[in-house]
Amino acid sequence: GAAAGWRSPGCWCGHCTGRPPLLRPRLQVRSAGLSPSRFGLLSSRDTDFNSFVTRTNTCGELRSAHVGQKVTLYGWIQYQRQGLFLVLRDFQGLTQVVIPQDEAHSHVKELLSNAPVESVVQVTGTVSPRPLGQQNPKMPTGDIEVKAEAAEILNSCKKLPFEIKDFIKKSEALRMQYRYLDLRSSRLQSNLRLRSRLVMKMREYLCNLHGFVDVETPTLFKRTPGGAKEFLVPSREAGKFYSLPQSPQQFKQLLMVGGLDRYFQVARCYRDEGSRPDRQPEFTQIDIEMSFVDQAGIQRLIEGLLQHSWPEERGSIMTPFPSMTYEEALAEYGTDKPDTRFGMQIVDISDVLRGSNIHFVQNALSYPHGSIRAICIPQGVRYLKNKDLESLKESAKSQFNQEIMEVVRRPDGSLKSLLTKFLGEKEQSELIQALNMQEDDVMLLAAGEHKQVCSALGALRLLSADLLEAAGLALRDPTAFHFLWVVDFPLFLPKAENPTELESAHHPFTAPHPSDASLLYSDPTKVRSQHYDLVLNGNEVGGGSIRIHSAEQQRFVLEKVLKEDSEVLSHLIEALEFGAPPHGGIALGLDRLISLIVDAPSIRDVIAFPKSFRGRDLMGNAPDYVTPEELEPYHIQVSWPLEEKEAKKN
Numbered sequence: 001g002a003a004a005g006w007r008s009p010g011c012w013c014g015h016c017t018g019r020p021p022l023l024r025p026r027l028q029v030r031s032a033g034l035s036p037s038r039f040g041l042l043s044s045r046d047t048d049f050n051s052f053v054t055r056t057n058t059c060g061e062l063r064s065a066h067v068g069q070k071v072t073l074y075g076w077i078q079y080q081r082q083g084l085f086l087v088l089r090d091f092q093g094l095t096q097v098v099i100p101q102d103e104a105h106s107h108v109k110e111l112l113s114n115a116p117v118e119s120v121v122q123v124t125g126t127v128s129p130r131p132l133g134q135q136n137p138k139m140p141t142g143d144i145e146v147k148a149e150a151a152e153i154l155n156s157c158k159k160l161p162f163e164i165k166d167f168i169k170k171s172e173a174l175r176m177q178y179r180y181l182d183l184r185s186s187r188l189q190s191n192l193r194l195r196s197r198l199v200m201k202m203r204e205y206l207c208n209l210h211g212f213v214d215v216e217t218p219t220l221f222k223r224t225p226g227g228a229k230e231f232l233v234p235s236r237e238a239g240k241f242y243s244l245p246q247s248p249q250q251f252k253q254l255l256m257v258g259g260l261d262r263y264f265q266v267a268r269c270y271r272d273e274g275s276r277p278d279r280q281p282e283f284t285q286i287d288i289e290m291s292f293v294d295q296a297g298i299q300r301l302i303e304g305l306l307q308h309s310w311p312e313e314r315g316s317i318m319t320p321f322p323s324m325t326y327e328e329a330l331a332e333y334g335t336d337k338p339d340t341r342f343g344m345q346i347v348d349i350s351d352v353l354r355g356s357n358i359h360f361v362q363n364a365l366s367y368p369h370g371s372i373r374a375i376c377i378p379q380g381v382r383y384l385k386n387k388d389l390e391s392l393k394e395s396a397k398s399q400f401n402q403e404i405m406e407v408v409r410r411p412d413g414s415l416k417s418l419l420t421k422f423l424g425e426k427e428q429s430e431l432i433q434a435l436n437m438q439e440d441d442v443m444l445l446a447a448g449e450h451k452q453v454c455s456a457l458g459a460l461r462l463l464s465a466d467l468l469e470a471a472g473l474a475l476r477d478p479t480a481f482h483f484l485w486v487v488d489f490p491l492f493l494p495k496a497e498n499p500t501e502l503e504s505a506h507h508p509f510t511a512p513h514p515s516d517a518s519l520l521y522s523d524p525t526k527v528r529s530q531h532y533d534l535v536l537n538g539n540e541v542g543g544g545s546i547r548i549h550s551a552e553q554q555r556f557v558l559e560k561v562l563k564e565d566s567e568v569l570s571h572l573i574e575a576l577e578f579g580a581p582p583h584g585g586i587a588l589g590l591d592r593l594i595s596l597i598v599d600a601p602s603i604r605d606v607i608a609f610p611k612s613f614r615g616r617d618l619m620g621n622a623p624d625y626v627t628p629e630e631l632e633p634y635h636i637q638v639s640w641p642l643e644e645k646e647a648k649k650n
Contacts, residue, residue, distance in 0.1 A: 060093020083113035201309035244270035289585035334458015339538025380442030544586025
């Protein structure tokens with residue numbers, strides 16, 4: 001075989017390659033007689049969609065060059081008109097099929113004329129040019145038609161619950177109940193195929209170009225302290241349960257201890273987060289871990305990965321991505337996931353108003369973390385109604401307990417507000433300059449504790465953008481993709497339910513910032529972390545960190561800072577004692593990333609079989625009841641609420 005130029009595709013020994021052992025050559029798939037598509041090297045234009053099947057062509061590929069050819073097509077009837085022609089659809093496109101009118105083909109005419117829409121048919125016929133003036137430039141196959149000579153109804157379709165057309169509005173509940181029909185829509189077909197191509201390119205970049213190892217990690221494990229709630233799975237041992245992992249975090253760290261060096265996985269993850277409108281109880285992430293790496297190395301890897309796998313039809317993305325600290329993001333945008341596609345940043349005007357006699361301003365500035373900040377809504381007078389401004393102020397009050405004052409700049413350049421009588425000309429001029437206010441702009445001003453003020457204004461910034469765009473002012477380019485790294489997060493945050501206790505801002509395995517390592521033992525609230533988030537257009541699409549690789553430090557964080565029982569993680573802590581290398585990683589949220597790339601209104605539009613926002617499968621009616629007999633091996637009895645007992649009886 002070696003003499004004939006053949007070698008085993010998985011072997012890189014000297015006998016098969018003609019080179020010294022272990023010197024892996026470039027992929028010589030042509031000379032080896034292997035298919036380049038095995039290695040993800042072919043573009044979609046080179047793909048053979050008709051291999052292994054009995055059709056000759058897809059419904060989306062016929063062109064004028066095929067005129068005169070006899071073809072066999074398979075697909076669904078999208079449309080049929082008066083027994084004259086029909087439109088046949090498959091995954092790749094549409095083809096117009098002319099129904100024969102002559103007596104010799106009367107059986108074909110009867111078959112195709114009476115077949116219900118969405119029936120599956122086989123059509124054999126000859127490709128012909130469309131008559132002059134009947135070409136359809138909106139269809140890739142619009143220059144030709146197929147004159148049917150033979151046909152077969154492979155499966156007839158009963159009355160549809162909704163039309164399979166993208167422009168027909170359907171309730172999401174109905175779409176999910178009949179998901180297999182919804183999947184026929186061109187939008188979902190396109191989304192799922194783009195997702196598949198992107199993941200394939202990611203595998204190519206990580207495995208073929210950078211030596212990562214694709215490892216599947218267990219789905220049944222034990223609970224992890226902190227973080228999101230996990231699903232429990234009963235075992236046959238009384239009182240003992242598995243947990244479905246919210247991420248493969250512990251396993252990928254253990255793989256680094258095991259010396260794998262570079263790991264990745266297209267990982268299924270699970271979180272029992274209840275009713276969250278745009279979350280899924282099961283989701284997919286691109287999970288990555290590396291040994292001997294720092295934060296900058298992980299960032300370069302992800303930038304290269306996204307640039308390599310980015311869909312050509314979405315333009316190009318520029319690297320390196322910009323970066324800002326957590327504190328900068330909070331101060332300028334009021335959130336740790338800023339949408340940088342538009343301005344309206346938060347501006348600190350504390351110094352401008354420090355000398356004023358405004359009571360609430362002076363009261364706010366008297367506190368250690370007091371601050372006066374504002375945002376400027378461009379052309380707010382022109383595009384926003386009074387009810388819009390009132391709704392913005394009410395939103396800040398209800399969500400953040402934050403009062404908001406509005407200031408308008410009139411066409412003559414003066415300011416209109418309840419505050420202006422307390423401000424001199426110099427202060428008013430400085431206020432206009434600080435926010436670069438133009439005529440008809442509206443300023444929203446807030447005073448109080450720094451984080452609360454920034455969070456409230458950050459939320460109002462986004463709400464204002466929605467209102468402005470609804471009124472016709474274009475702010476955010478829907479075709480633009482603005483990536484951003486957010487770094488230097490705090491390592492710990494006060495618990496919402498008990499601010500005297502701390503919880504991990506990311507997770508308990510995140511390493512402290514090298515500059516703050518000593519503070520971990522004296523003042524953990526001031527420690528920054530080596531945690532980094534990747535943000536795209538105001539959405540978090542990835543998060544990771546450099547990990548703690550010292551068993552002593554990991555035990556201290558769990559026991560002394562977080563007050564957690566370290567025994568739950570004894571296996572990981574013990575592993576760190578056996579020469580664990582420094583390591584770090586990241587996980588990209590695949591569902592969220594794809595939904596942003598295709599501009600889908602929900603992540604459910606990029607998942608083949610999603611759950612409803614209540615976590616239910618409306619198609620298969622899951623979760624469902626099981627019998628007491630089925631529960632018996634797991635030592636579980638269900639205690640029914642009284643109303644459910646009555647409902648089950650009836």
